Amino acid sequence: MLLGIALTLNFGLVSATDSSNNTTQNLQTTQTSSVANLATTSTNKVATTTKLATTSTTSKTTKYAAGSPVSTTSAKTIRVLVYNGNGAITSCVNGVVNALKSANSNNLVPGYYFTYGKSTSITSSILANYDLLVMPGGTSGYTYINSNSISSSAIKNFISSGHGFLGICAGAYAGSKYVGGSGVSYNGWGVAPHVSSKVYNHEGSLKVLLTSSATQLLGSSGTLTLAHYNGPALYGTSYTTFASYSGGAYNSYAAIVGDTYGNGRTVLSGPHPELSPTNYTLLDQLIVWAANVSTPSTTSVTISQINKAAKDVKAYVENNHKLPVYITVGSTLFTRGQFLYFLTTSLQRVNSGSTSAVTIKTVVSPGTATDTVKTGTIQKSEFLSIASRITSFIGTNGRAPAFVSSKLGNIRFENLIYMYSKIMAFYYNNGRLPTYVSMTKWTYGS
Secondary structure (H helix, E strand, O other): OEEEEEEEEEOOOOOOOOOOOOOOOEOOOOOOOOOOEOOOOOOOOOOOOOOOOOOOOOOOOOOOOOOOOOOOOOEEEEEEEEEOOOOEOHHHHHHHHHHHHHHHHHOOOOOEEEEEEEEOOEOHHHHOOOOEEEEOOEOOHHHHHOOOOEOHHHHHHHHHOOOEEEEEOHHHHHHEOEEEEOOEEEEOOOOEOOEEEEEOOOEEEEEEEEOHHHHHHOOOOOEEEEEEEOOEEEEEOOOEEEEEEOOOOOOOOEEEEEEEEOOEEEEEEOOEOOOOOOOHHHHHHHHHHHHOOOOOOOOEEOHHHHHHHHHHHHHHHHHHOOOOOEEEEOOEEEEHHHHHHHHHHHHHHHHOOOOOOEEOOOOEOOOOOOOOOOOEEEEHHHHHHHHHHHHHHHHHHOEOOOEEEEOOEEEEHHHHHHHHHHHHHHHHHHOOOOOEEEEEEEEEOO
């Protein structure tokens, strides 16, 4: 558990209870040899290494879009539906869910946030709430194809209209054009229209070799050891091979491929990246590629949107004793660093009487720091001064400070977000800024 602060807003004139007012305003950098000093009475050097925050949050379905895997100004959400009905194997379903949770809590695919839902049936109305469908490992692809609870037309329309599909093992068999071998012969859904499947009878770990396409499109390379439970060996023409089997009966056959169906993308995987030995990063990268959803076009956020988000963050922290990994402002998710910038900029603008929108910018989140804050109050003049220093620091360095020194001690990054969320939530509710903010220590969960 980490040390944090709880803040209580009060409207009125109250003196600060701490008399240590000759401290240095230190804004910690994310470079190992950089100096960032915004001093009030002296100058101190601060040196740290970069570490992105990885606090997890409860998974839930949202309506927001996700985009390309490059660094952008906002985090992008991919909404994933995982089938868990007849024929699906529980361990495979849970493995996919764990991969999504791990991506969020460990920043496995920077710039992306995953939400998920599970369903025992697949219909057009259910799919309408998602960006990508996962058909996990199961008893057989034939079972999926002939299930009364799965609408093949709904899946085809979903993908062809621009959404994504990930089929693993049984899901890959079902998604391919044709399945044959070992006495088996049937047509799949054909949502990977250029790919056919051969039955590959093998249970246990095996090696796959990632291709140059995987390096270019996913950011992964090398030879991996993955779990395999009779998943398909894939072949055909005009598709993208992400990995091929390395050794064994089907050496050089494709193990993981990407294909297009209408305006959508399909990934088929013979191996199980979600099972031990797990490779959650690879699975999440495949989902990002297949989802292929558009980047939000938002270039600015309004003061009202920021302050409404502040109210929501305040409530979230007080209910969960932690910050959300990403914060929704308007209809877009942003990183914590960006949200701190929004908060401090919004504060300064409303204090000066301005209501102009705040332009979105990239802000790197800092590493961890320790709070040394004491119980007491921070007057309006000081929290305005701190806000000015924070926005100036971000503007110069493109990153948020790990902590800020105040008259009550060091306030770390996460609790700066909470403090300014409280302040701007007060403004949102009352139409005016508080005269001071009271601060007491509390336990902050990760």
